[in-house]
Amino acid sequence: MDFIIEAYDWKKAADSTLLHINTDCIIVGVFHTQTLSGIAQKLDVATKGLISRLVKSGDLNAKAGSTLMLYEVVGISAPRVLLVSLGRQVALSPKTFIDVSRAAWRAVLDTRAASATWMLTQVDINNRDSSWGVRMSALTLRELTYRYTQTKSKVEIDANNDSIIKKVVIVVDPEYKQAVRHGLDEGIAIANGIDLTRELGNLPGNICTPAYLASIAKHLGINWSLKVDVLEQKQIEILKMGSFLSVAKGSAQPPKFIVLEHQGTDAKQAPVVLVGKGITFDSGGISIKPGESMDEMKYDMCGAGSVLGTFRAIAEINLQLNVVGLIPACENMPSGNANKPGDIVTSMSGQTIEVLNTDAEGRLVLCDALTYAERFKPAAVIDIATLTGACVIALGHHNSGLFSKNDALADMLLAAGLYASDTAWRLPLDEEYQEQLKSNFADMANIGGGRSAGSVMAACFLERFSRSYPWAHLDIAGTAWKGGREKSATGRPVSLLTQFLIDRAK
Structure with a gap:
């Protein structure tokens, strides 16, 4: 599994960049506040208010960790967009971030997606920096994708061969790119x-x-x-x-x-x-x-x-x-x-x-x-x-x-x-x-x-x-x-x- 760090400033980015990301699934966090912000706001504009309507209707539950997978969204090149509820907090607790990450990765792993673009690392986390968020994002995915196979027959392995993500792009703010690289390396080594x-x-x-x-x-x-x-x-x-x-x-x-x-x-x-x-x-x-x-x-x-x-x-x-x-x-x-x-x-x-x-x-x-x-x-x-x-x-x-x-x-x-x-x-x-x-x-x-x-x-x-x-x-x-x-x-x-x-x- 390859992890790649990409730096992106959504406050300056043109909408077209989000529309044409080459990935099987985009994972976006949504705070249930009155006004969408950050990546969620960009996605809402690109989809002509779809995200706002899903939040308002309750289709995306306000409980942190709730997920909603969207397929073939008009105007988005990625075949899947996963919305992940971040609750109503201004910033997540470390435990909530880990719980949300696990829920999001489980939803992605239930699909046949071979690549994913992970955008939760631009979310503020109480008493933790971006490096920690990147480390935990990698660790939670590796935890969920571990499979014991050493004493199983090939027939049994093939029958239970879940789809495994092969490539993950982790999107971070440009100012933190160097620091989070170290956090990612630590996360992979620990995993x-x-x-x-x-x-x-x-x-x-x-x-x-x-x-x-x-x-x-x-x-x-x-x-x-x-x-x-x-x-x-x-x-x-x-x-x-x-x-x-x-x-x-x-x-x-x-x-x-x-x-x-x-x-x-x-x-x-x-x-x-x-x-x-x-x-x-x-x-x-x-x-x-x-x-x-x-x-x-x-x-x-x-x-x-x-x-x-x-x-x-x-x-x-x-x-x-x-x-x-x-x-x-x-x-x-x-x-x-x-x-x-x-x-x-x-x-x-x-x-x-x-x-x-x-x-x-x-x-x-x-x-x-x-x-x-x-x-x-x-x-x-x-x-x-x-x-x-x-x-x-x-x-x-x-x-x-x-x-x-x-x-x-x-x-x-x-x-x-x-x-x-x-x-x-x-x-x-x-x-x-x-x-x-x-x-x-x-x-x-x-x-x-x-x-x-x-x-x-x-x-x-x-x-x-x-x-x-x-x-x-x-x-x-x-x-x-x-x-x-x-x-x-x-x-x-x-x-x-x-x-x-x-x-x-x-």
Whole structure:
């Protein structure tokens, strides 16, 4: 899909320019105010008052996001004109702009249009510039056009081959042309990272194994000049990652510890480290999960997938920042060799852990990766994990859970999520919660007593291994994928992480 930026000043343009645009569909936003303005006003003049009549009659609903497709409009060369209601606001909120964009793109995708001219980027958006509008216009279209096909037959792919737009012209004001080009490039790079993350999440566990994740990391290294190192079981044993290895030992798939490095600036600059949970299938182990919806546990590696997707994005952007990615990858399976409730394991840090529930395995692999992160003397460490069902109960599917004792780091992540429309909500990490992790037989248990504050307890566990650097934890159990009929990975939080790193680079 090609995106092209065209600068145009509709206040100065002759009507004939609008009449003869070479495109399959023109997308125009209409504010429901007394007087039409901008592009809508030009179109109204060109069509002898058609737009005004449609607004007045109510055929174009005043609710923001309502659409009306017009075909073969007299006086317009494009075969389709899509009118999109922008509501009655003087300027759109960022959320409304994204919602309107999704509605508009869906309407275009329902046609056979192979090209489109997008004119919503000349609309004012509260607290956002034109560059943001262009980025989100591209991201919303790419989100809607993603299709998973890797394990489908050609017959099935052909039968469900939706019309995909091949060319999009985004119209902007001339004064912003240079700035929005950068926004478009960022949007495309982030979309490419999101697509990679979604694809990895959607792959079945018999394909997307720890070795497969390692191979993807190596391909990224070759294609984008990243330094990639994959540690095998013997090397992991030498590092004394006993907690990570205790989870891996129940599976026939050997574990991999994947290290990626993006050097975007002086090597002396302390890097930001991203740690992604890479459980490529989570059966729960001996504390086995119910069979219903267990297939969705292929998504338990979405933290790892988001790290790989973020590296794909920042490498394409050529971000001027040093970033390290750490992915402890393995399966959590039941076997005669698997962890048992009551087992005690020794982490890389030397701290001992009583495994009271083998289904609380994510924290067992992450804790050793957090200890490994110390060798990079990081400026900040963020771990990303589909860690707890409790976070889904607490926050649902709109916000990822954010935990940190570092206010500055937490504030940057929250702001990045808000800007990227990939939001998080900060949850408590008070010292009082640590009492619940006490064990009679080890330094700590891997779960707290009872079902209370489950997501907080998981974060408290990880916090014990991250006290030598600024650290934050993102629980993406409710946001990394959708279940039910829309079952699919979402690609979150690639947008949040990429924006956070862009902000850090500034």
